[in-house]
Each structure stands twice: as structure tokens, then as C-alpha cells.
Amino acid sequence: MLCSMSFLCTISDERVIERPVLLVPPADTHKYARGSAMVFSGPALHTGASRLTAQAALAVGAGLVTLVGERDALHEHAAHVTAIMLREEDAHLAIVDERVRAAAIGPGAGVSSHTRDTVMHLLKKGVPLLLDADALTSFENCPAKLFEHLHDQIVLTPHEGEFARLFPAIDLADRRTAARLAAEVSGAVVLLKGPETVVAAPDGRLAVNRHASPWLATAGSGDVLTGLVCGTLAQGHTAFEAACIACWLHGDIGVQGGPGLTADHMVGLIPLVLAECLSEGKG
Ligand SMILES: NC(=O)C1=CN([C@@H]2O[C@H](COP(=O)(O)OP(=O)(O)OC[C@H]3O[C@@H](n4cnc5c(N)ncnc54)[C@H](OP(=O)(O)O)[C@@H]3O)[C@@H](O)[C@H]2O)[C@@H](O)CC1
Numbered sequence: 001m002l003c004s005m006s007f008l009c010t011i012s013d014e015r016v017i018e019r020p021v022l023l024v025p026p027a028d029t030h031k032y033a034r035g036s037a038m039v040f041s042g043p044a045l046h047t048g049a050s051r052l053t054a055q056a057a058l059a060v061g062a063g064l065v066t067l068v069g070e071r072d073a074l075h076e077h078a079a080h081v082t083a084i085m086l087r088e089e090d091a092h093l094a095i096v097d098e099r100v101r102a103a104a105i106g107p108g109a110g111v112s113s114h115t116r117d118t119v120m121h122l123l124k125k126g127v128p129l130l131l132d133a134d135a136l137t138s139f140e141n142c143p144a145k146l147f148e149h150l151h152d153q154i155v156l157t158p159h160e161g162e163f164a165r166l167f168p169a170i171d172l173a174d175r176r177t178a179a180r181l182a183a184e185v186s187g188a189v190v191l192l193k194g195p196e197t198v199v200a201a202p203d204g205r206l207a208v209n210r211h212a213s214p215w216l217a218t219a220g221s222g223d224v225l226t227g228l229v230c231g232t233l234a235q236g237h238t239a240f241e242a243a244c245i246a247c248w249l250h251g252d253i254g255v256q257g258g259p260g261l262t263a264d265h266m267v268g269l270i271p272l273v274l275a276e277c278l279s280e281g282k283g
């Protein structure tokens with residue numbers, strides 16, 4: 001059973017996501033009880049994005065995070081990370097065992113049949129899963145093949161370009177309606193990124209995050225968001241809740257970070273943002 005720190009997610013009557021309240025983990029918790037997450041790496045020379053994702057997942061409270069990839073890619077990661085574990089990818093993904101509570105794939109993954117195949121394998125494993133960036137674009141020519149296997153514990157996190165590739169028939173002029181339709185069509189939770197981020201569930205729930213800042217428009221910012229969602233999912237939250245909580249935390253990083261914010265620096269701000277959400281903190 002999971003006994004991690006957890007967040008209380010509040011959405012106002014206007015469907016606006018409010019500051020989550022963070023509850024400290026119970027005294028008898030351990031790292032597996034806090035939730036294990038796996039992040040799939042891109043190939044050598046394309047490892048930065050997945051590393052940001054893994055670092056954010058760990059900082060937001062997953063008890064342990066593993067980067068999975070080819071050996072050359074893991075050598076690059078090893079030059080940068082210490083607390084994050086590294087595992088070589090196996091053909092049948094036996095490494096994704098029952099202790100893994102959430103996985104993320106897409107940042108820096110590459111648009112390829114390999115990425116598509118890995119996504120399909122992960123979907124068959126039934127682990128709560130986040131698909132971002134290249135994991136979405138890899139299905140540009142066959143979205144129905146992806147949607148067939150999605151469910152309400154999968155989160156898709158497209159920016160508008162990725163959204164248009166996966167849902168070419170949905171008009172982005174009205175972003176709320178677009179996200180709602182995409183969740184209905186795909187069967188997954190859809191988090192449509194932008195200055196106002198919209199989260200839609202396939203059952204019709206919808207929430208928007210307005211707590212953000214244009215300083216978030218920086219390379220790798222979305223990769224950090226992916227890690228925040230994945231790390232929150234790993235702690236046992238439902239996909240819709242995890243997406244809403246992560247959006248608010250991500251927005252707050254932008255507000256707190258301000259000018260000069262980079263994705264590397266965003267990871268370092270996560271403890272500060274969490275501390276301000278503590279139920280006994282300054283709130
Ligand atoms: N540190 C690292 O290693 C980093 C690695 N990264 C990795 O790089 C890979 C490529 O990801 P990507 O997002 O840069 O490009 P991609 O989606 O292939 O196409 C971009 C095109 O889409 C369009 N577009 C429309 N709306 C848009 C919007 N709101 N935001 C952005 N684009 C929008 C626009 O086209 P336009 O509309 O101008 O014709 C634009 O030219 C991916 O694996 C990612 O994880 C990055 O995360 C950065 C940090």
C-alpha cells in the first residue's frame with residue numbers, strides 16, 4: 001500500500017485550480033511506499049529532456065525514480081545524476097515490475113517506431129502512464145492505434161503543436177472545448193499546455209490553471225511539468241488530480257522563479273514551492 005506524502009487538490013466552482021495542500025508522509029513511510037517512477041530516456045545526445053523529467057519526479061516526492069534507456073544514453077545520465085537510478089532498457093520491459101507506480105515517456109524520446117513500440121508495451125503493462133512530446137508525435141499518422149489502448153489513468157500533455165498533430169480534426173480556437181473533446185475522443189486525461197493550461201478528463205471534468213508566468217516559456221519547461229505529473233501519479237493520485245496538482249506547482253515555479261528562469265533552475269525551486277503548500281506552512 002502507498003503511504004506517501006499527498007496533496008489535497010482543490011478546484012474552485014469556476015473550475016480554476018487552486019494551491020494544493022501538501023500533507024507530510026507518515027512517520028513509518030519508506031521509499032517504495034512513497035512511490036516508484038520510471039522515466040524513459042531518449043538516445044545519446046538527446047538525454048537532457050528526460051533527465052529534467054526524472055529530476056522533477058524525484059523532487060516532487062516519488063520515493064525513487066529510474067531512468068531507463070540504451071547504454072550510451074545511460075552513460076550520459078551517469079555524468080549528471082546521482083540519486084536517480086539507471087537501468088538498461090530490455091526488449092519486453094520486464095524492468096517495469098509491479099512496484100512501478102507511474103511511468104513517463106516522450107521528452108527527447110525521438111519520433112520513431114521504437115518510441116511507438118515502447119508506448120504500446122507500457123500501455124499493455126497497465127501502469128499509470130504519462131505521454132508527452134515525441135511519444136505523442138510518434139502517433140501523428142495513426143492516432144486511432146493509440147486511442148484504442150488509452151484509459152482514464154493515462155495523461156497526455158501536448159503543447160498546441162503536438163495537440164494539432166494528434167487531434168487534427170479538433171479546432172484549437174476554444175482551448176477548453178478542444179481539451180474536453182480530446183479527452184472524450186482519446187479516453188485519456190488531456191493536459192493542454194499554454195499560458196492558461198487546461199486539464200480535461202474523459203468523464204467531462206475540466207479544470208484550468210491560471211497560476212503561471214510567461215517566464216515558463218523556456219526550453220525544457222514542459223519536460224519539468226512531465227516529471228511533476230509523473231512523480232505525483234507515482235504517489236497514488238488519480239491521473240486527473242495529478243495533472244491538476246502538477247500544473248499549479250509548475251505555474252508557481254514560474255511565479256517564484258521570475259526573470260532568468262531556466263528548466264535546470266526550475267527543478268531546484270520544487271522544494272520551495274512544496275514547502276509553501278505544506279498544511280502547517282505559511283500557506
Ligand atoms: N533540454 C532538452 O534536451 C530539450 C529537449 N526537448 C525535446 O525536443 C523535442 C522537440 O520538441 P519541441 O517541442 O521543441 O518541438 P516539436 O513538438 O517537435 O515541434 C515544434 C513545432 O511545433 C509547433 N508548435 C505549435 N504550438 C507550439 C507550442 N505551443 N510550443 C511549441 N511548439 C509549438 C511549432 O511549429 P509552427 O507552429 O511554428 O509551424 C514548432 O516549431 C522533444 O523530444 C522535446 O522533448 C525540448 O523539450 C526542449 C528541451
Ligand SMILES: Nc1ncnc2c1ncn2[C@@H]1O[C@H](COP(=O)(O)OP(=O)(O)O)[C@@H](O)[C@H]1O
Nearest residue numbers: 159193194195213214216217219220221222223
Ligand atoms: N506564456 C506562457 N505563460 C505561462 N506558461 C507558459 C507560457 N508559455 C509556455 N508555458 C508553459 O511552459 C511549458 C512549455 O512546455 P513545452 O512547450 O512542452 O516546452 P518544452 O518542450 O521545451 O519542455 C508548458 O507547461 C506551458 O504551459
